[in-house]
Amino acid sequence: MRKPIIAVDMDDTICHLVKRAIHYNNIHFPTHPLRYEDMLEWNTDHLRHPECTEEVFFQRPGLYEELELFDEHVVEEMEKLHRDYDVIIVTAARPKTVHEKWNWLQRHMPFIPFDNFFVCKRKYLLEFDLLIDDGAHNLLPAMERGKQVLCIPHPWNLKAREQYPFPVMTSWQGAKERVDEMLQTRAAM
Structure with a gap:
C-alpha cells in the first residue's frame, strides 16, 4: 500500500523568502522601502523601485541559501x-x-x-x-x-x-x- x-x-x-528579499531591497533601494505587511499581492511591481525588477528582487546570487x-x-x-x-x-x-x-x-x-x-x-x-x-x-x-x-x-x-x-x-x-x-x-x- x-x-x-x-x-x-x-x-x-x-x-x-519574501522577508529576506525585502531586507536586500531596503538596503539597495532605501528610497523605496518595503514592508512585509504591505505585500498584499503576488505582483509587487507597484511597490518596488523602478530598477528593482522581479529578477533583482528574487534572484540575488546566494539569496536562497541564506x-x-x-x-x-x-x-x-x-x-x-x-x-x-x-x-x-x-x-x-x-x-x-x-x-x-x-x-x-x-x-x-x-x-x-x-x-x-x-x-x-x-x-x-x-x-x-x-x-x-x-x-x-x-x-x-x-x-x-x-x-x-x-x-x-x-x-x-x-x-x-x-x-x-x-x-x-x-x-x-x-x-x-x-x-x-x-x-x-x-x-x-
Missing part, C-alpha cells in the same frame, strides 16, 4: 512527516536558483532525498494527497481537485483566505498531528 503523498512548498512555507527557517519547529515536524508519509518538496524556481534551493534543503533537511525534490511552478500537475503552501494559486486548484490543503498565512494570501475555506497553519508546531488528523478524517469519509 502506498504512503499518502504530502507536497510541501519551500518559499514562505518552510523558509522565509533563508531562515519558517520557525523553530519546521525541521522536527518535517522529519516526522517524512517518516510516515511520502513527503515531496515542490518549489517554483528559475534555473539560476535551483542549485541554491537544493543546497538549502540539504543543509536544513538532509533526510529529504533528491528524488523527492521537484521544481514545478504548476503544482496542480502533480499527484499528491495534501498540499502545504502559501500560494492561493496553488491551494485553490488543489482544493478544486478534491485534495487536502493547509495554507501558510501571509499578507499576500489574505484576500484568498477570506474568500475560500483554506485550513490555516500559522506554526509548524504540531504539523504532523494536524496532517494525521486531516488524512484520517478524509479516509473515514
Whole structure:
C-alpha cells in the first residue's frame, strides 16, 4: 500500500523568502522601502523601485541559501512527516536558483532525498494527497481537485483566505498531528 503523498512548498512555507528579499531591497533601494505587511499581492511591481525588477528582487546570487527557517519547529515536524508519509518538496524556481534551493534543503533537511525534490511552478500537475503552501494559486486548484490543503498565512494570501475555506497553519508546531488528523478524517469519509 502506498504512503499518502504530502507536497510541501519551500518559499514562505518552510523558509522565509519574501522577508529576506525585502531586507536586500531596503538596503539597495532605501528610497523605496518595503514592508512585509504591505505585500498584499503576488505582483509587487507597484511597490518596488523602478530598477528593482522581479529578477533583482528574487534572484540575488546566494539569496536562497541564506533563508531562515519558517520557525523553530519546521525541521522536527518535517522529519516526522517524512517518516510516515511520502513527503515531496515542490518549489517554483528559475534555473539560476535551483542549485541554491537544493543546497538549502540539504543543509536544513538532509533526510529529504533528491528524488523527492521537484521544481514545478504548476503544482496542480502533480499527484499528491495534501498540499502545504502559501500560494492561493496553488491551494485553490488543489482544493478544486478534491485534495487536502493547509495554507501558510501571509499578507499576500489574505484576500484568498477570506474568500475560500483554506485550513490555516500559522506554526509548524504540531504539523504532523494536524496532517494525521486531516488524512484520517478524509479516509473515514
